[in-house]
Amino acid sequence: EPEVTQTPSHQVTQMGQEVILRCVPISNHLYFYWYRQILGQKVEFLVSFYNNEISEKSEIFDDQFSVERPDGSNFTLKIRSTKLEDSAMYFCASRERDRGYGYTFGSGTRLTVV
Amino acid sequence: KQEVTQIPAALSVPEGENLVLNCSFTDSAIYNLQWFRQDPGKGLTSLLLIQSSQREQTSGRLNASLDKSSGRSTLYIAASQPGDSATYLCAVLDGGSQGNLIFGKGTKLSVKP
Numbered sequence: 001e002p003e004v005t006q007t008p009s010h011q012v013t014q015m016g017q018e019v020i021l022r023c024v025p026i027s028n029h030l031y032f033y034w035y036r037q038i039l040g041q042k043v044e045f046l047v048s049f050y051n052n053e054i055s056e057k058s059e060i061f062d063d064q065f066s067v068e069r070p071d072g073s074n075f076t077l078k079i080r081s082t083k084l085e086d087s088a089m090y091f092c093a094s095r096e097r098d099r100g101y102g103y104t105f106g107s108g109t110r111l112t113v114v
Numbered sequence: 115k116q117e118v119t120q121i122p123a124a125l126s127v128p129e130g131e132n133l134v135l136n137c138s139f140t141d142s143a144i145y146n147l148q149w150f151r152q153d154p155g156k157g158l159t160s161l162l163l164i165q166s167s168q169r170e171q172t173s174g175r176l177n178a179s180l181d182k183s184s185g186r187s188t189l190y191i192a193a194s195q196p197g198d199s200a201t202y203l204c205a206v207l208d209g210g211s212q213g214n215l216i217f218g219k220g221t222k223l224s225v226k227p
Contacts, residue, residue, distance in 0.1 A: 006157075031213060033213055033215075035215070041219070042217045042218065042219050042220075043158070043203065043205070043215075043217040044217075045213070045214040045215060045216070048213030048214070050213075055213065056211065056213050056214060058214070089155075091157060091158065093158075095213075099145050099146070099207060100145075100146070100165060101163075102146075102148055102160050102163035103148065103160065103215060104160060105150070105157050105158035105159075105160070106157055107156055107157035108156070108157045110155070
């Protein structure tokens with residue numbers, strides 16, 4: 001069964017450093033997403049991406065966050081200057097077509113900011 | 115603002131029991147509802163997707179129902195097994211949203227052998 005692949009599985013970074021989280025969505029999917037889950041809390045929406053642009057973003061997704069689809073397969077989330085409160089599990093997801101289709105999530109990247 | 119609540123927060127049952135997990139949402143104007151399974155430290159595995167026009171979906175020992183008007187969904191697991199131990203998450207896609215899945219906090223299920 002097709003998978004959404006995320007790398008790395010775990011990243012430790014110092015506060016103030018930039019990090020890039022990488023995702024390879026399912027190849028025929030058109031919609032891409034980033035979600036995050038702080039330990040013990042709900043999974044929260046960050047951003048959705050369609051047709052090479054952001055289609056929706058949450059209040060969490062401020063100027064320190066950016067997303068990019070640099071080629072036909074990768075989808076990245078960049079955090080410019082990490083804070084302690086950015087420590088969380090970050091999930092990439094993709095969806096084949098319109099809202100009637102379900103989401104497929106990756107296995108996540110655990111980001112630890114020290 | 116849509117809120118999703120899952121009850122109970124944790125559940126421990128002996129192997130072989132049938133069980134029901136509950137999910138409620140405050141705004142009935144949803145597009146669909148999806149149930150996920152999350153193993154500790156792992157990603158989300160999709161279990162069932164129910165469109166707003168549907169009443170239920172089944173996959174193997176799992177059955178999910180949706181009552182949109184009352185803002186409720188249930189996940190029924192038949193003949194539970196230790197391998198079913200995980201956290202089960204409910205998520206709704208609002209009618210006005212393109213991608214913002216709103217999640218509940220989950221029900222942590224432990225099935226004892």
